Amino acid sequence: MENFQYILPEIFISVSIMLFLLFGVFKKNSASLIYNLSNISLVILLALIINLSSLEKIFLFNNSYLLDNLSNYMKIILVGSGIFVMLTGSKYIQVINLNKIEYPILILSSILGMMIMISSNDLIVFYMGLELQSLALYVLASFNRDNLLSTESGLKYFVLSALSSGLLLYGCSLTYGFSESTNFDQILINSTEFNYGTTFGIVFILVGLAFKISAVPFHMWAPDVYQGSPTSVTLFFAILPKIAALSVFIKFLYTPFASMNDQWQTIIVFISIASMIFGAVAAIGQKNLKRLIAYSSISHMGYSLAGLATVSNQGIQSSITYISIYLVMNLAFFSCLFMLKRNDKYYENIEDLSGLSKKHPILSFSLLIVLFSLAGIPPLAGFFAKFYVFLAVIEQSMYFLAIVGLLATVVAAFYYLRIIKIIYFDPEKEEFETSHNLGLKITLAISTIFILAYFIYPSGITEIVSKINMI
């Protein structure tokens, strides 16, 4: 029983989910209440996780569950961004009539799944967490069920994700078959010699994970799902599953498969380069902002994988820093998107931004900052994210990866600039509403100031992240 104090956060959130569910069933019209309660429970959850984060490394439940610096940090940014996602979306789901009790509960259960994924140290535990989060996500994607695009995206995500889960599972069973264990550490010990079985296992597992992280060539679902889902769910998609998947990526590559880095390094480099280039090129022609951000997130995932490809602590840390800054940028971007509202209708095409700067100087300025940051122009936070990654990549003399990545940023800069052009240079259109809920405003303010002022004290995140050592 002494193990249970360490998984207090997970227990707490499971109990909350069940309570909310019961509460929602027995009390009518309690959607808003549950939404707020869920948000509060996320704050408590964050406090519980931070409370445990001083611990160095603890194995639980027969080594199948692991708390270490990596999982603590990832859980903190996961739950932290979850809070902001809930804050920004609260008004949106009311306006488009999605305010049902299932919505916050699904988000909580998906977060629970991700937490299990992040902490798992065993193939079976990992798969359990993965499926919990995926199941919640399928429903979330199609949550706006009267909308054709939303149902399509839910179905599409379900079919493709099920396929990738199948591949992942196949990879897991191969790995188990050849290394005789499902425990990550045990797999590492047992797989000392090269054999094709484990190699195939790695490939299948990587494919499944690359799907979750929407890296090329397993990205096909991302644009449709991003566009079709309700915007608040898109924001969720853009941030939280990426954090969890990246964390699992790190875990898989550097625990069970650590000794086989010559096998997977090429795969990661390829996925990384392909994502960077594809994300940059394919976004150019997009007209829908959500679709565009889907492609942009594909290329951003490419950069964070580039850090992983280095097989060095520096690289892992740079990836984690990258995803931390990436999530802030996405929060800021989507906060801006939530502000494009007129007569209870949300606008999400690039053309709708035309001439925004004349009537909404502050909103446009925030967008300007976010877009330049996404493009990686100094002195904004996005530049530092890329800088750390390339610092790690060049340390390992992977010049090709670095140069391709940097050239891809130039291509990507084009489409970010195009949005800025439309905001600042084009003739103005009708005004948008200016009254927004407090949570949205706070999120936008915090994230924009973070991006803008990051250069003043850039070592903050680095210092925290530098504790995460996998090798």
Add this chain to the structure above:
Amino acid sequence: MNFPILSSLILLPTIGALFILFTKSSSGKYQSSKYVALFISLANFLLSLYLWYVFDKNSIDFQFVENREWLSGFINYKVGIDGISILFVILTTFITPICIISVNATIKNRLKDFLIAILIMETFMIGVFCSLDLVVFYLFFEAGLIPMFLIIGIWGGERRVYSAFKFFLYTLLGSVLMLVAIISIYWITGTTDVEKLYELGIKAEYQNLLWLAFFSSFAVKTPMWPVHTWLPDAHVEAPTVGSVLLASILLKMAGYGFIRFSIGLFPIASEYFTMLVYILSLIAIIYTSLVALMQEDMKKLIAYSSVAHMGFVTLGIFTMTQQGIEGSIFQMISHGLISAALFLSVGVVYERHHTRLINKYGGLVSIMPRYAIVFMVFTLGALGLPGTTGFIGEFLILMGAFEKNILVAMIASLGVILGAAYMLWLFKRVVFGKINNQELKSMKDLKTFEIITLSALVIPILFFGFYPEPLMNSIESSVENTLTMYNFDLINSLASKD
């Protein structure tokens, strides 16, 4: 010297910009914002003059150095100046108030945003010339793209979007390779601190590639042939003030970079690639001069002449002689003043007549005599007449070139003749001749603020043309030091080969 004078110089304009951001002004006029901006930029100018006054001109070390921990453990925020950079800092702080005064005429809408952009721009430009760490340098170097992109794009002419994109993407493309090089330097030597790098030196085997990466960035920014094509577009479409900033300061970042980084850090590679730079510079000088001859748009003509003048600068730097480098620095300062003045002059007539086409003008001398006089001074400065700053720069560069390579110098001298040709022809067509266009007759002569800005530029052009000593004095020991280090490194590398 505990007072962080350089950081104050860098940050003051940003503080001013923030101040403007939060002040409310009666809609449309923005008088108060303008005064705030002017006040801040003048204060900055005075601060930089004070800096020049207390600056020890005989020392070869970096002065007023500030070194603070920044990126935990491995990169420091380090700024400092020597005799070379101080001149560029003063040039920047001198040009900015002039830009802010001239804002009156050219910028009609969103004045407040424009002033903020200019002040932020000033921060970045001063930062570039002060930074003594490669990463800090890169940060300022690239950050300048954002305000400039907005200046061209929001307040520019008809094809502003195209030009703004071209400007941004060209420069960014050049710079990313420099970022790779900077990071590589960090891993090769363990530091990006420029002073330490001067001491440590970089191994010969890495130098060529690193030099090329830096070159790709500086060549775009200079701009050198064949990557100069963004410049005419950007100049033509930018508002007058934008062109002034672009021509007089932004282009100098690259020239400064060549001296500080290319020569300073990679002497062996610089020696190796000298011929390449010579050839590109000569093409720039001759080819763009010829192109300038055929231009019908005044701004475009001046833009091409800028490329030619910058060709002289790169040529002078890579002669690796005391005269050549001093001449290049002098030429950069002089070009900063003269091209700013020329663009302002074009702005004067453009604002009155709304066209930049040369053939729409003619005979301005009888309508606007004062304008004709100042414009003549600037024209003569641009073609390098003795008595103006333009002459001293070109003369020294050619002297340096003759010492190293007579053929190169001969060809470059042709550029001087061509320069005289296009500038005088421009002057003849605009100012002299009969008034063919009757609309011109209603044009008024210079207004007070135009007299202020233009005479503020005439004075240093003539003063330093006759008496270059103060400027020369300041750069002499630093250039000497740069060359000593350069030759020392070269000899060492030759010795190690034998």
